[in-house]
Amino acid sequence: MKDNMLETIMQRIREAPRIMLFRHIRIDGDCVGATKGLQEILRQSYPGKEVYLIDDQHSDYLAFLGPDDPPLPDEMYVGALGIVVDTGDRGRISNPRYALCRELINIDHHIEKVPYGDYAWVEEERSSACEMIAALYYAYRDELVLTPRAATCLYTGMVTDSGRFKFRGVTGETLRYAGMLLDAGVDTESLYAHLYLKDFDSLTFKAYLYEHIRRTENGVAYLYVSRAMQETFGLTFEAACTCVSSMDSIKGCLCWIAFIETPDGDGSIRVRLRSRFVTISALAERYRGGGHACASGSTVYDETEVQALLAEADQLVADYKATHEGWM
Ligand code: AMP
Numbered sequence: 001m002k003d004n005m006l007e008t009i010m011q012r013i014r015e016a017p018r019i020m021l022f023r024h025i026r027i028d029g030d031c032v033g034a035t036k037g038l039q040e041i042l043r044q045s046y047p048g049k050e051v052y053l054i055d056d057q058h059s060d061y062l063a064f065l066g067p068d069d070p071p072l073p074d075e076m077y078v079g080a081l082g083i084v085v086d087t088g089d090r091g092r093i094s095n096p097r098y099a100l101c102r103e104l105i106n107i108d109h110h111i112e113k114v115p116y117g118d119y120a121w122v123e124e125e126r127s128s129a130c131e132m133i134a135a136l137y138y139a140y141r142d143e144l145v146l147t148p149r150a151a152t153c154l155y156t157g158m159v160t161d162s163g164r165f166k167f168r169g170v171t172g173e174t175l176r177y178a179g180m181l182l183d184a185g186v187d188t189e190s191l192y193a194h195l196y197l198k199d200f201d202s203l204t205f206k207a208y209l210y211e212h213i214r215r216t217e218n219g220v221a222y223l224y225v226s227r228a229m230q231e232t233f234g235l236t237f238e239a240a241c242t243c244v245s246s247m248d249s250i251k252g253c254l255c256w257i258a259f260i261e262t263p264d265g266d267g268s269i270r271v272r273l274r275s276r277f278v279t280i281s282a283l284a285e286r287y288r289g290g291g292h293a294c295a296s297g298s299t300v301y302d303e304t305e306v307q308a309l310l311a312e313a314d315q316l317v318a319d320y321k322a323t324h325e326g327w328m
Helices: 002-015 029-045 096-100 129-139 148-161 172-183 188-196 202-212 227-232 237-247 281-286 303-323
Strands: 018-022 050-053 081-085 103-108 119-122 220-225 255-261 269-275 295-300
Touching (some): 002 103, 029 129, 129 148, 202 220, 202 237, 220 303, 237 255, 237 269, 269 281, 269 303, 295 303
Parallel strands (some): 103 119, 220 255
Antiparallel strands (some): 255 269, 269 295
């Protein structure tokens, strides 16, 4: 089944003179790495094809992977093959011009509530979309070209979406593909420096966060980052959103949630939900979101919704603890 789908995808790619690549809003290492890695592989493998990646989003910490392509007129999308990567919901595709494409391929590892795309290769259990692009490359390695740059992009997404190969989606196959990418020439020291070194000033925000983490009765850790706090610490919204990882290693807290007020002007609050053992994606879906079993995102609009979401998360953790052993 999967092999058939890979062959179908390759056929569509082979036949397409122009390919447009798409990813999700609120870019992260996986969607950026997967689109840039795929673009590099396709450009190197088929020099006669036009392969574009156009997006108006920017990420400071992923800027080292290089810029996207400049905008193109709508006519360039019409008749092109579109490939959407790492996006579980059609409504989250960042560049709306995907709708102009002749055909759409969807390559993803999210839980997809409403399947989309003329061809969909979706494997929820994969630890990253980059792993899927690596798998596609590996299956067609006699035809496709993997450069050190493509390998670096794909490795970036594998590292970031798997919590540095820590989350439960990581399999032997994940590590074999990671090994293949390393062999193709990834400079890991430089990569980890780009991804994880922090400005000295950002440590004061970290210190503040650690003092303000709260816990619910049954073990949900949470943080609330207001716009005022973002301004006080001189943070970009992207930097403020990284606060979720400050709560990832607290014994007994099987779920941790960051609420970050957005700069969108509509009162929206971005919610980043993470968990160990407990599945939180259905909870995220009840608050305009979705994602993976243990890493999801949502949006809420006021304090009442914040409290309601926290109460539901607390109940999930309570139920889990009451019915399972071996959690920490
Ligand atoms: P985040 O905390 O925003 O990084 O989200 C965690 C994971 O859930 C990522 O893989 C996101 O792509 C995914 N995600 C976030 N928001 C949504 C949503 N509204 N619908 C579907 N997936 C989402």
